[in-house]
Amino acid sequence: MHKLCITIFPYSLENFEAVKKTIRIKDIAEEAGVSTGTVDRVIHGRGNVSQKKKERILNVMKKLGYERNIVASTLAYNKTIRIAVLLPDPATDPYWNEPLNGIQDGIQAVQHFGVKMTPYLFDIFSEADFSNQANQALMDHPDALLIAPLFLKESKLVLEKAEQLNIPNVMINTNLHNESTLSYIGPDSYQSGLLAGRLLHFGLQKGEAALLLNLSKGSTNAHHLLEKEEGFRDYFRTKPNSQIKIIKYDFEHFSNTQKLALFLDNLLHLQPDIRGIFITNSRSYHVVEALPTTTAEQLIIVGFDLIEQNIQFLGQNKINFLINQNSFQQGYLGVMTLFDHFILRKKILLNQFLPLDIIVKENHMYHQHNTRNTPFLHT
Amino acid sequence: MHKLCITIFPYSLENFEAVKKTIRIKDIAEEAGVSTGTVDRVIHGRGNVSQKKKERILNVMKKLGYERNIVASTLAYNKTIRIAVLLPDPATDPYWNEPLNGIQDGIQAVQHFGVKMTPYLFDIFSEADFSNQANQALMDHPDALLIAPLFLKESKLVLEKAEQLNIPNVMINTNLHNESTLSYIGPDSYQSGLLAGRLLHFGLQKGEAALLLNLSKGSTNAHHLLEKEEGFRDYFRTKPNSQIKIIKYDFEHFSNTQKLALFLDNLLHLQPDIRGIFITNSRSYHVVEALPTTTAEQLIIVGFDLIEQNIQFLGQNKINFLINQNSFQQGYLGVMTLFDHFILRKKILLNQFLPLDIIVKENHMYHQHNTRNTPFLHT
């Protein structure tokens, strides 16, 4: 098989014609003077092979550079990998459309390798529904769990049960590693806070203040919000001469525009030096909706995620920056990670931090419905 | 096969158990009362099938929702797709490391589907070498050409020859569509100019000037540089009250730091209101190297691409913004596009514009050696 060096250039310039033919199990068997069955046993570690032959076979495999033919292997294997997807229902929070789309794309990409999935969607505001759906999922005995463990307590329970059933999991969005977690896929929250600090800072003068606003309800797993806050504060800590004051608030009733408007109006009058707002999740559009147009335009507003409402306000210059956490990718990579694990049998990275994209009016169009932006195989 | 609706939620909640079994050619044949050979002939349009049976088969296929099993198909097909890669040698311009790495990753991803490639690297400053390598490539009769058509005249010649030989091409970096071009993959140059305008504007005050600097040698296909300039100018045109003056220069001897330093020193003295520099390609590091440290820190500098030298200066706050044209992706998608065409036999988009990522100190780490960031299959 035509091999390239990893980073050394120039590439060797073998002709196509010179490309060696693929090494099959049969070739190994012949070279080692055994049957294909024995080679197969060695490859799959099924035992029942004498030490002598095993070593001989392994040597030949190395010498000839054997690589399993995934295509043939998949065809012969003839089995199905079933993934249970446990995510919030996008109907209860539009943010989750993107991860689901990513998952769908991923499944489509690897469906012919026998990877299937079933979604179990829960109300993002209901711990009970989460547990319900989780139990449902486990009862169907999937091969793996793709989960956003939003509720700390309930998630830990579910993950324990899954571990007992020997069902590995991949986490997206929120990190909550346990023993059978193959990988966490999501943003590095601390770093995204740092980045938000820098972006907000572009529009602030010395002595002005920045508002850090958490729009979330009590029970949600708020760990990553705290990390964002830490990063945000650290940004300004490392720039002591920036003299920016940070004011932090949590606000629960974000879906009630009137209440939010009242809250913000009060706050901005009390603290007239607030010139920028950092909303720590995807709900910045609620803030803009609750602000008078001119106020929104004058403030620097930094938020997260390319959901439709946010993008609209970005176009109107009411939101200045959006940090894209690549939620589509989270879903896509979640599926691909399981593919890597089950089909390609690759070692999986325990943490897969996704890029943080800075989105302004001029480049948002490339990041929507961002299909076809995530590799595959890598044997 | 388990099918999901494209965007409508909630997903249907079929159990794993309810998932229908895959439809094989054999199933179609039985249902239509013909042999598998006849079905095969219809699927591949090989003719020699009576109209009556053909229609019956097509109907059954539609009814049962037949989808070709790519895995089995690939195995049986047992052929090789050979891609000739015609790019500048990274030894002559480090920018090209990334596309090549992307190509390499792509090849690795689909090698088991029989996709192979041979690189033909040319000196980026030599039209003759380009033509040489191109001829070499064509002489090897590849199945497709993956090409960066940097030299206008020579490229057109090569592409004509390729067309005569019935070799389709995919272009990256530079757009030069001809009849047998499957797709252009690269940035939307105009849009990247617009974006550069906005980024530079963050640091400029009214009445100040911006320098637009082309660091390239004469014969290179400069079309996309002009488009960038157009976008850049248009950004400030749409903000008439920004009152930013744009000064444009071309400079050829960029690799000679002394000459460049002299040129810049002169210019900045003559035009003291220059507060920002926009370098229209990946060579912004040359500018920083040629500037005194304090000058570099005071100026707003916007450039392109995450090559090592640029990133270093980004970390030192000497370059303020880099626009990432996703050159890695260009290579990766180039391979994937050919895979889609030859193996999956999909319709290919004529233009695949890549996202423009805004890179600052705080998020550059996610964009280096950006493997695994591009989907696959999508049947």
Add this chain to the structure above:
DNA sequence: CAAAAAACTGTGTGCGCACACAGTTTTTTA
């Protein structure tokens, strides 16, 4: 209207691998 040509159709083999099962050799046991 028979023979030749053309149009059509079915069967069989191989792609590389996974796994079941039968067959063989070696070791253990009584």
Add this chain to the structure above:
DNA sequence: TAAAAAACTGTGTGCGCACACAGTTTTTTG
């Protein structure tokens, strides 16, 4: 030392498809 058990090894089949080739029916030709 023979029989039973354990350890080891080879062969054969099927995964779903592509394609060659042989076989059959229909149409054309002289």
